[in-house]
Amino acid sequence: MLTPLDINKKEFHRSFRGYSCEEVDEFLEQVLRDYGQVFRENQELREKNLRLTEELERYARLEQTLKDALVMAQQTADEMRQNAQREASLIVQEAENKAREILNQARLQVEKAERYQSDLEARAAAFKMRLRSFLQAQLELLATEEAAATAVSEAQPAGDTGETEKTGPGLDPGL
Template identity: 25%
Template sequence: MITPIEIRQQTFKKALRGYDKEEVRAFLQALSQEWEQHLEAHRNLKEELEKVQAQFNTLKEVEDMLHKTLMQAEQSSKDTIENAKEKAELKIREAETTARDLVRQGMDQRSALQAEVEELTRQRDKVITQLQVFLKTQLDRISAIDLIELPPNTAQTPPPTTASSQDNFFDSEINGAENSSFEDIIEEL
């Protein structure tokens, strides 16, 4: 590459009837100045290109980092969603298991209560049957008492009873003061 200084210092051989030296020097000087301006512009453009290239590289690195960050965020988001789905499915399975256990316990309790109700019903029926038998026996005994002939009463006929005399009668019965024959009957029962 020719420099502006080389253009200025360029010399030519002298020839007969050659070019005008001053005119050639003026042309070379103008050419040298213009060439110097072009080289300066070229240097400026090269520096500008290097700055732009550095900015481009920086922006490219930022873009790559942003792309990586975006990909990581996307993957993290997918992982988070997947984890949330897995946790939700686990919670659902646990809830279903708990619900099945509760239903099973409820059914077991229901069966136990039904068995208990059935047992209580059998016991009630047994007690009722025993009471019926007992009461029938007692009624039969009472009927038998009605059939027994009482010895003739030689004592005077008691006066008609009033409510207060009946109470006295029952009080005396409770205390065991009168009618031992009635007590004998009750003992037989």
């Protein structure tokens, strides 16, 4: 292939009427072939450059789309994380409220059981007091009856056959 330097240094021999027509024609044919080849290569390179530029633009758009998708995915992930945190917070708060309610109900039941126990203890104490009073009254009655029986048996003479007992105390046996 001819270079610009080759074209610049090319000298044609002088002939009678000037340059040799054959040499000039030969040189022009060679220049034309080389120039045609360079022109085609240039055209192909321009087309290739255009294709590569379009492909580069397509990749740039794809890259921007991927960046946008990545940003969107990050935002979505952040929103989901925030929503999950809010939901977890609500669940924890709800669980704490339910636990408080259960504790309050348990306290109420304990208080109710304690009141019931106090009532039962008071009733038991009152029952014991009534029972003690009843038993003391029965013991006193028993003691009174024993004293009366002892007094009656001491009042009877030793030889008495016990007719007094048959007729009753204070009755005249002769009647």
